[in-house]
Amino acid sequence: MKSDSKRPGQVCDQKSEPRAKAASAAAPDAELNWPTAATCRQLRRQVLSWFAKHRRDLPWRRTQDPYGVWVSEVMLQQTQVPTVLDYWPRFMQRFPTVQDLAQAPIEDVLRIWEGLGYYRRARQLHAAATAIVERHAGKFPTDFADVLALPGVGRYTAGAVLSISQQQSWPILEGNTLRLYSRLLGLRTDPTTSANQKILWQYAEHLVPQCRAGEFNQGLMEIGGQVCKVKEPRCATCPLRTHCAAYQQGSQDQIPAEKTRKTKWETKTEVLVLLQHRSRWLGRTIPAGQRWAGLWDFLRFDVGWLEADKGSDPKWPQSDRILQWLQQEIEREFGLQCELAAGGEPIRHGVTRFRILLAWATGRVISGRLSPTATDQGWRWLSSTELQATALNVTARKIFNQDHRARTSR
DNA sequence: AATTCGGGGTC
């Protein structure tokens, strides 16, 4: 890491810190275990010294480059550390700088992102890189408001990137710290309500030190993830147990309180068709504005309306009846005559609001040409090489690979 | 304040 003379000693020597106003000294709620200034100082030291000893060696912790830290933080949004482990190095190798990312076609970014989920993040990351090139001459901004203004960057991510890469003093609140703060405070009500979010952010502001805020924040998250776990928190070895209201009350299991959420699922039944013509497959990119925009997909049919058959046919939705219907549809919509065969086991795909039972079929074109209407909608024949290079919907990739393996092993 | 993003992994 370079030692820039413009930032001597980093934030410690700065008089006025570009952070949010200090939280009021008084506790927002007398019921809560709001720490005194002395307790805060002790707690900070304990976090830093614990982190120095127990810090995991994660790939993105080896850089101080704000760009690299930013990429890692976006990947880690609602995504667990082990999942990101392989993605971050690949991404950084393919797009080493903001410029590389900005210049790359979005298709390439999505291909690297494939399987990570929440693809909007990849599009926003790409758009933000373009904005950084335009607005900040390609240099990642170090002003909080500028970082916050980037698409896909909220209060957490802006604070995390600037504290970790620049040691600027900003508070953070995410999954791990939400739980940790709630227990330390003894917050017994649903921590996700806006009133409690406000309290927790205030608490984070109250705790964050002027110096080494990045290490402190990472230490908090590490304690939250490795010690202050959801189930069976390791209080006996927690460096903060003496300050923890939940530990003193023995209420670790009740905190954080259950979220009041009502998940209503909608069940869908779909059939994906891997339609082959010579050595190419029929696919298209999903149009802009729609979900999964920019990702490739194969033919996909909603067969939920045929639910009536479900009870009577054990092989549903891969029954001959469905396959016949699919053949008719493909001839009608695409002008192609084909023969179809049922694929392997249907895949259950749980996503945010839908539970999809995805069956699949493979087929070959017997005769006909792709209709102009279909061509206009972006459908075209893709080679195996092209399919390797483009970003596919995850279940589509899974099915394609499975079919490919089955074919080559025969 | 609730919902979406149609994610993915883990018990």
Add this chain to the structure above:
DNA sequence: GACCCAGAATT
């Protein structure tokens, strides 16, 4: 299947 995860944007 329920729950969690280094959340953000939209309505």
